[in-house]
Amino acid sequence: AQRVTQPEKLLSVFKGAPVELKCNYSYSGSPELFWYVQYSRQRLQLLLRHISRESIKGFTADLNKGETSFHLKKPFAQEEDSAMYYCALSGTGANNLFFGTGTRLTVIP
């Protein structure tokens, strides 16, 4: 069965410091991994997906199949990065998306 684990419920960093939000998964097939973000008073939205291999708002995430991880990283945190971040997994061709429990990131000015 698929499972997404985000070990940190809360994460606080100072502005300008590097940030890493952890995500580990378990899935027997070839997963597709995503990061979703929910800013205060806004709807949940896609931040990035591993197959795009892109950087969005300075964030990157690399799929590490050996460690079954998809950690979200940013070298220099900004105050506007404060939000709730969800890691999510979908099996190839699957009609579903499983979410981790989320990590609330607070960037301290």
Add this chain to the structure above:
Amino acid sequence: DTAVSQTPKYLVTQMGNDKSIKCEQNLGHDTMYWYKQDSKKFLKIMFSYNNKELIINETVPNRFSPKSPDKAHLNLHINSLELGDSAVYFCASSLQGGNSPLHFGNGTRLTVT
């Protein structure tokens, strides 16, 4: 304004009542979902519809019944509401399946008293 819209935004009701939450998307997507976010912010899928056809029905009580009159709408009807049903319910849609990015509604905060 292209989006996923769900109504109402807030719903406060008493135990035992029946209520509905409506969801509409004008993005031309084929797949729609209902997710439940509990007090711990955990998001869990409830239902998934593809072109009006039920694809996924997770372990949700029978009191929850989704209805999709057309592929742009997916409503959620809840019978005999219980205290444990209090949560934020999110509607979402995607072009095709879970591998396409999901677009979420703003959520409906249901409070059962």
